[in-house]
Amino acid sequence: MVFLFSSGGYRLADRLAGTAPVAPRNPISGHLRIMDRKTILTACYATLGAWLLPGLGHILLGQVRRGVILMSTILAVWVGGLLIGGVTVIDHRNHDNPRRPNLAFLGQALIAPSLVVNLVHHKLEAGATGRILPSNERLRYVPAHGRSREQGVLFTALAGLLNVLVIIDVMTITLTGHAHRIEEEPEAEGIVNS
Amino acid sequence: MSTMHTLAYRPFLEPIPLEGFWLLLLVPLILAVAIIYKSVKIENMALLPRQVVMMAAQILAFMVMAAAALWLVVELV
Secondary structure (H helix, E strand, C coil), rough: CHHHHHHHHCCCCHHHHCCCCCEECCCCCCCCCCCHHHHHHHHHHHHHHHHCCCCCHHHHHCCCHHHHEEEEEEEHHHHHHHHHCHHHHCCCCCCCCCCCCHHHHHHHCCHHHHHHHHHHHHHHHHHCCCCCCCCCCCCCCCCCCCHHHHHHHHHHHHHHHHHHHHHHHHHHEEEECCCCCEECCCHHHHHHHH | CCCHCCCCCCCCCCCCCCCCHHHHHHHHHHHHHHHHHHHHHHCEEHHHHHHHHHHHHHHHHHHHHHHHHHHHHHHCC
16 A cells, blocks of 8 residues: 555556566655655554544644644534534434445544544434423434535535545655645745844 | 524534525635645645635636526526
8 A cells, every 4th residue: 555655656557567666766856765664654643643633644744834724724614514513414324225324424534533423423312312302491402404414514524525635645745755845934035144 | 493593502412504694605615625725735835825815716706607507507498
C-alpha cells in the first residue's frame, strides 16, 4: 500500500512484470527514494491523526496554520449538520434495506467523531421507553425528518468527504516529501534585514 | 407537534425546521468546499482568502446558471 502511494512515476503493471525499478522515485526530483521505517510510521500517525480530528495530521507535520484552517472549517460543517438535524442524522443502519450499508454513513465515518455520535444516537434510541408521555414531559430526543434530515446528512457526509482530501494531502506530504509550502505570510524586506 | 415548536430548541437533540430557508445553506457549503480545496491546493497561504472568494463565486455562478438552464428545460420542453 505504502509502496503504491510512493510509486509516483511508474505503472503498477511494470512493477508486477518486474520491469519497474526496485525503489520508488521521488516524483519531484526523480531521485530514487527508499521508504524507511520512520517515514512510514510518521505517515501512519499523521493519517490516523487526520482521521481522528480533521487538520490534526497537518498540525503534527508542522503545518499549524493550514491545519487549524482545515480543522475549523471541516468541524464547522460537521457540527452544523448535527445542529440542523440532531444526532439522529448519523446512523450506520440502512432502514430502507437492512442488507445494504448506509452510504451516507460511509461518508460520515471518514471523521472519527461520527462513530461516537452514532453510539450516542443508539444509546438515546435504546433509552426510549415507548410509553406515552404525559403532557408536562418532553421527548428525550426528536428524530429529524424531511429537509432537516436531508441537510443534516448532507452537511455531515460532506464534512467526511472533504476530510478525504485532507487525509490524502497528509499522506502525500509524508510519503513523497512534497512539503515545500509557505505557511506564513512573507515578511517585509526591512524586517528581515534588520 | 405544534407544542414542540413552542418549546426551547435543544441543540443536537432536536432538528431545526428548515422548510423556508434550506436553499440558503448552499452558501456555507460552497464556502467550506472552496476553503478546504484551496487550503490543500495552494502553496502560499497568504493567497488563501482571495482564492477562496474567487472559487466560491465561480461555483455559485455555475450553480445558478445550471439551475436557470434546468428551469428553462422544465418550463419550455
